[in-house]
Amino acid sequence: MRRILAATAVVLLISTAACTDKDDEAAGAGATTKVTVGVIPIIDVAPIYLGKHKGFFARRGIDLKLSPEQGGAPIVEGVLGGKYQFGFxxxxxxxxxxxxxAPLKAVAAGVSSNGRPGRDFSAIVVGDNSPIRSARELGGKSIAVNTLKNLGDTTVRQSVRRAGGKADNLRFTAMPFPDMPGALQSGKVDAAWVVEPTLSAVLTQGGRVLASNFVDTAPDLTVALYFTSQGTVTAKSKLVADFTEAIRESLRYAAAHPGEVRDIVGTYTQINDTVRIAMILPTWPEDINRNSIARVAALGERDGIFKKAPAIEQLLP
Structure with a gap:
């Protein structure tokens, strides 16, 4: 990963230095710009799908394509490598x-916890026949997360600590969110970290919530962000501004139209009507909770995820 980041950073700096104001001039002349965004097919990204459907991007000259990935790490690599202009x-x-x-820059908020213990859109869950009754009992157990050494690890550990358990011997297994309900039912894993719509899929099969890991980590946690490369910010400032405006409009629309959120999720994930109706929604504020991101950074350092302390303000808008 480090070699990839270093190499792609150099390529980006060289290639974007060669760009001129032609990109912004073309955008200003009413040209349509093709933009591919790396996303994860979960409820978090419902606003950008709604924004595309409602024409918020098209009205700003952006021909938007959304490309699903399993987790945030491959999207970061995709943006650094030029596969995506923006990512979630x-x-x-x-x-x-x-x-x-890595020369990355966040451009907008992505999604936030709703702050309700036991009723957040993210949770640590177990199957219907599991003897585990508390996050405290997860020590030594296998836990599914979508990617390793990432947000799932950090927030699950925090829930275990808050419940009075030991968080240094958890066994994490990476798998896509849609595979987790089956893995719980078959006993392949003891527990799983899930977000909607997978959370409701587990619950409708009789699964149980052990803890709300985002709520345990920070109040009103900013979970994710939309971002681009620093080179794109420099070379295509108008495109970045237009994309950011469209995302912010999409966030406002999603927050005000929960029924449409439920409908749009069914267009990019395979869910039944029971799950669609039962989904617990996150929040989509336009403002980034900087204190919560500082909390995640501190926990990540404690867990050894970062090789040095992140410069948070260099990343955030």
Whole structure:
């Protein structure tokens, strides 16, 4: 990962230095710009799908394509390598990349915890027949997360600590969110960290919530951000401004239209009507909770995820 970050950073700096104001001139002349954004097919990104459907991007000259990935880390690599112009990623992936020297810049808030213990859109869950009754009992157990050494690890550990358990011997297993309900049912893993719509899929199968890991980590946690490369910020300032405006409009729209959020999620994930109706929604504030990101950074340092302390203000808008 470090070699990839270093190499792609050099390529980006060289290539973007060669760009001129032609990109901004073309955008200003009413040209349509093709933009690909790396996303994770979970409820978090419902606003950008709604924004595309409602024409918020098209009205700003952006021909938007959304490309699904399993987690934030491959999206970061995709943006650094030029595969994506923008990406959606959890804050831990972004902080880790920034700490490693990657020239990234957040442009807008992505999604936040709703702050309700037991009713957040993210949770640590177990299957219906599990004997585990508390996050305190997870020591030594296998826990599914979508990617390793990332936001799932950090927040799950925090829930275990808050419950009075030992968080240094958890066994994490990486798998896509949609595979987790089956893994719990078959006993392949003892517990799983899930977000919607996978959370409701587990609950409708009789699963149970052990803890709300985002709520345990920080009040109103900013979970993820939309971001780009620093080179894109420099070379394509108008595109970045237009994209940011469209995202902010999309966030406002999603917050005001929960019914449409439920409908749009069914267009990019495979869920039934029971799950769609039962989903617990996050919040989509336009403002970034900087204190919560500092908390995630501190926990990540404690868990050894970052090789040095991230420069948070260099990453944030």
């Amino acid at each position: 990623s959890n804050v831990t992936s972004l902080l880790a990349a920034q700490s490693g020297g």
